[in-house]
Amino acid sequence: MDTSREDFGIAVRSAFLRKGTKQRFSLFVLSIISILLLFFDSMESKPISFVRSFVKDTIYRGSLIVSSPINGFSYVSKGIVNHFQLYSKHSELEKDYKILKNSISKSEFLELENIQLRKLIDEQTSSSNNYTSSRVMLDKQSPYLNSFIINSGSNKEIKNGMAALDGANFIGRIIDVNFFSSRVLLVTDLNSKIAVITEPSGNHAILSGHNNKPITLDYLPENHLISNGDKVYTSGKEGIFSPGIPIGEVKIVKKKINVSLFSELTQITFVNIDLGAPREKK
Amino acid sequence: MAILIKNFKSNFVSLVPLILLFFITLNGMSTVDLNFFTVNIHFILVYYFALRKPELLGNGFIFLSGIITDVIHGLPIGTTALTLLVVAGAASYVRVVTVRISLFTDWISFIPTLLLASLTYYFVLNFSDYSIDYIYLLKNSIFTLIFYPILWILISALLNLLGESN
Numbered sequence: 354m355d356t357s358r359e360d361f362g363i364a365v366r367s368a369f370l371r372k373g374t375k376q377r378f379s380l381f382v383l384s385i386i387s388i389l390l391l392f393f394d395s396m397e398s399k400p401i402s403f404v405r406s407f408v409k410d411t412i413y414r415g416s417l418i419v420s421s422p423i424n425g426f427s428y429v430s431k432g433i434v435n436h437f438q439l440y441s442k443h444s445e446l447e448k449d450y451k452i453l454k455n456s457i458s459k460s461e462f463l464e465l466e467n468i469q470l471r472k473l474i475d476e477q478t479s480s481s482n483n484y485t486s487s488r489v490m491l492d493k494q495s496p497y498l499n500s501f502i503i504n505s506g507s508n509k510e511i512k513n514g515m516a517a518l519d520g521a522n523f524i525g526r527i528i529d530v531n532f533f534s535s536r537v538l539l540v541t542d543l544n545s546k547i548a549v550i551t552e553p554s555g556n557h558a559i560l561s562g563h564n565n566k567p568i569t570l571d572y573l574p575e576n577h578l579i580s581n582g583d584k585v586y587t588s589g590k591e592g593i594f595s596p597g598i599p600i601g602e603v604k605i606v607k608k609k610i611n612v613s614l615f616s617e618l619t620q621i622t623f624v625n626i627d628l629g630a631p632r633e634k635k
Numbered sequence: 636m637a638i639l640i641k642n643f644k645s646n647f648v649s650l651v652p653l654i655l656l657f658f659i660t661l662n663g664m665s666t667v668d669l670n671f672f673t674v675n676i677h678f679i680l681v682y683y684f685a686l687r688k689p690e691l692l693g694n695g696f697i698f699l700s701g702i703i704t705d706v707i708h709g710l711p712i713g714t715t716a717l718t719l720l721v722v723a724g725a726a727s728y729v730r731v732v733t734v735r736i737s738l739f740t741d742w743i744s745f746i747p748t749l750l751l752a753s754l755t756y757y758f759v760l761n762f763s764d765y766s767i768d769y770i771y772l773l774k775n776s777i778f779t780l781i782f783y784p785i786l787w788i789l790i791s792a793l794l795n796l797l798g799e800s801n
Contacts, residue, residue, distance in 0.1 A: 378693075379694070495663070
């Protein structure tokens with residue numbers, strides 16, 4: 354028994370402490386460095402943040418360069434597929450065009466009427482949004498974090514917690530800011546919890562992501578009046594996001610209240626970051 | 636000339652694991668998701684080379700590829716590095732205690748290795764306040780185990796083709 358225990362100890366020591374042929378570091382030393390890095394990663398100090406930002410920016414750029422052949426190939430293959438679907442798409446678009454042409458005159462009239470009515474109630478029609486636009490730099494599907502990298506960081510005054518929008522629709526928030534890049538945590542991620550309000554039912558709830566499963570509305574009151582098609586907006590109750598940013602609409606499936614997003618998260622190329630929303634604690 | 640070609644070939648063969656490792660790392664392809672299937676190629680590569688050809692894949696490179704994966708996937712820096720080192724450690728242990736290595740013994744010893752790696756992931760992410768999908772982690776481990784022999788054969792065939800004998 355003692356001998357087998359000794360053998361086990363020798364084997365473990367040999368595996369972790371000894372440097373093998375052509376090995377410069379032992380596994381034990383590297384494991385200790387990894388643990389130290391994990392420790393430093395949780396620390397917030399200026400020099401560490403500076404180094405972290407520099408390292409992350411460098412790796413993002415490197416990854417962008419290395420993945421460019423694969424991205425190029427996927428772009429070309431999509432182009433080929435689109436080319437073969439050209440005729441059917443053209444027919445569909447022709448039909449859509451006819452329908453749209455008929456509805457344009459109707460919508461123009463409604464728009465005019467809307468402006469006149471707004472003027473009547475003295476509503477401010479000009480937008481007070483303070484957005485900065487960024488391009489999606491890296492969209493690597495991580496199994497553990499639904500997020501992507503954008504090509505703006507602290508250089509564009511982006512800060513943690515700011516809302517990320519696709520057009521005017523809410524899609525996530527900033528969770529990590531570097532000099533020239535930031536990470537957007539998408540609403541579909543398991544770690545995403547957003548305070549929302551439903552319209553017209555007017556219920557407050559928490560929008561929870563579940564990675565690959567549909568997004569749900571949690572913490573609703575027992576006697577809620579939510580029905581299919583209700584719109585979901587940020588409530589701004591947490592004091593981070595501006596209230597009234599559209600997110601999606603309710604889809605009730607087997608008594609479970611799911612939310613279907615207005616934006617298709619896999620198709621996003623540009624995002625708007627709402628710079629005016631956060632109220633920084635000083 | 637013949638010596639030059641031979642040297643080039645030998646250098647290229649010794650670089651194949653590194654090229655493979657950093658290609659999947661920088662492309663963010665550590666885990667391949669195909670609808671229901673999800674396979675961690677990173678684990679398989681590290682385990683294979685740490686067990687069979689440790690001289691071709693240094694521990695430092697394994698560590699570095701883990702750090703890059705963490706940055707690209709937005710995990711706390713050090714998580715994947717530590718997990719990959721655990722995988723490499725387990726493979727080194729198996730190499731020390733095993734006399735005759737075969738696909739079957741590799742495969743069987745990969746089960747506790749995957750368990751250890753998943754445990755490391757769980758502990759590190761739990762302490763870092765990250766919520767993770769445990770069902771996904773389990774599914775990923777199972778499919779990685781199932782997929783291991785296929786990649787084992789593919790890598791062995793590739794090395795044989797390039798003239799690196801098993």
